[in-house]
Amino acid sequence: MSLLKVSDLRHAFYGSRVLNGVDFSVEQGQFAGLVGPNGAGKSTLYNAISGLFIPDSGTVEFAGRDITRMPAHERVALGLVRTFQLARGFPKLTVFQNLMLYAQDNLGEGFLSSLFGTRAGRESEEAASEEALSIARRLNIHGVIDIPVSALSGGQKKLVEIGRALMSRPKMILFDEPMAGVNPTLTRQIAEHLFALNRDGITVCLIEHDMPLIGELCNPVTVLAEGSHLMKGTFEEVVNNLEVQEAYLGARKVDA
Ligand SMILES: Nc1ncnc2c1ncn2[C@@H]1O[C@H](COP(=O)(O)OP(=O)(O)OP(=O)(O)O)[C@@H](O)[C@H]1O
Ligand SMILES: [Mg+2]
Numbered sequence: 234m235s236l237l238k239v240s241d242l243r244h245a246f247y248g249s250r251v252l253n254g255v256d257f258s259v260e261q262g263q264f265a266g267l268v269g270p271n272g273a274g275k276s277t278l279y280n281a282i283s284g285l286f287i288p289d290s291g292t293v294e295f296a297g298r299d300i301t302r303m304p305a306h307e308r309v310a311l312g313l314v315r316t317f318q319l320a321r322g323f324p325k326l327t328v329f330q331n332l333m334l335y336a337q338d339n340l341g342e343g344f345l346s347s348l349f350g351t352r353a354g355r356e357s358e359e360a361a362s363e364e365a366l367s368i369a370r371r372l373n374i375h376g377v378i379d380i381p382v383s384a385l386s387g388g389q390k391k392l393v394e395i396g397r398a399l400m401s402r403p404k405m406i407l408f409d410e411p412m413a414g415v416n417p418t419l420t421r422q423i424a425e426h427l428f429a430l431n432r433d434g435i436t437v438c439l440i441e442h443d444m445p446l447i448g449e450l451c452n453p454v455t456v457l458a459e460g461s462h463l464m465k466g467t468f469e470e471v472v473n474n475l476e477v478q479e480a481y482l483g484a485r486k487v488d489a
Pocket of ligand 1: 272318
C-alpha cells in the first residue's frame, strides 16, 4: 500500500484546466522526485494534496485514508506536511516564535491550555520549546533563533521553512523547491538535511528543477506535464525518455 496515493485528480481554475487526471503515488520510506516544466501543475498538485483547495474530482489517500476533502490542519495532524515554494510564516516574529507557532497542530489542546496556565499546558509548552531548539540545532539555525525571520538570509529562511515542517512530527514532507535561489554551499547543506530526514524514516517528495540534484537524491522520479502524469521511473529512465525531453519545451535532452 502506498503511503500517498493520488488517483485521477482533476481541477480547473476559472475554466482553465490545471490538473487533468493526475495519478501519483509515493511509497513509505521513499525519497521521491517530482519534476516537469514550469506551469506543469506540480505546486498545484501539492496544494490539492495538502488541502489548500478541494479538487473537482479524483482522490487523495494518505496512509490508507481518503483525505480528499479533509481540512488542511487535519492532514498535518495525520503526518502529511508540505513546504512552500516561497517561504511563508511570520517575518516579524523570531525563528523560535515561528517554530513554536507550528507546534499547535501537534500538541493540540495541551498547547492551547498553556495560555491558561494549567500544568499540562506548561509541560506541553516546554516540550514544544525543547523540540523547537532541537530542530534549530539540527538545521544549524540555533545561532539565529532569537532573530526576526525578516533579518535572515534567503537560505536561512528556507531552513526555517523546513524547521516549521518538522515541528509537526511529519511522516511525510512534500518539499516545493527548497533549494531554489539558494547559493551552492547552502544547496548542498539543504540536500544533506533532506537526505538525513529521509534516512531517519520520513518519507520525502521533492519538487526541484536542478536535474543533477534530482538524479542524486530521488528514486523514483515522476514527471508531470500539462497537468497530467507523463511517466515515473528511475532518473536515468526519465531523462532518456523522448516524451519527457519533448515536454521540456522541445529540448532534445534534459539538462543532466
Ligand atoms: N489558484 C489558482 N488560480 C488560477 N490559476 C492557477 C492557480 N493555481 C495555479 N494556477 C495555474 O496552474 C498552472 C500550474 O501552476 P503550478 O504553479 O502548479 O506549476 P508548477 O509546475 O509548480 O510550475 P513551476 O515549476 O514554475 O513552479 C499555472 O498556469 C498557474 O497559473
Ligand atoms: Mg511550482
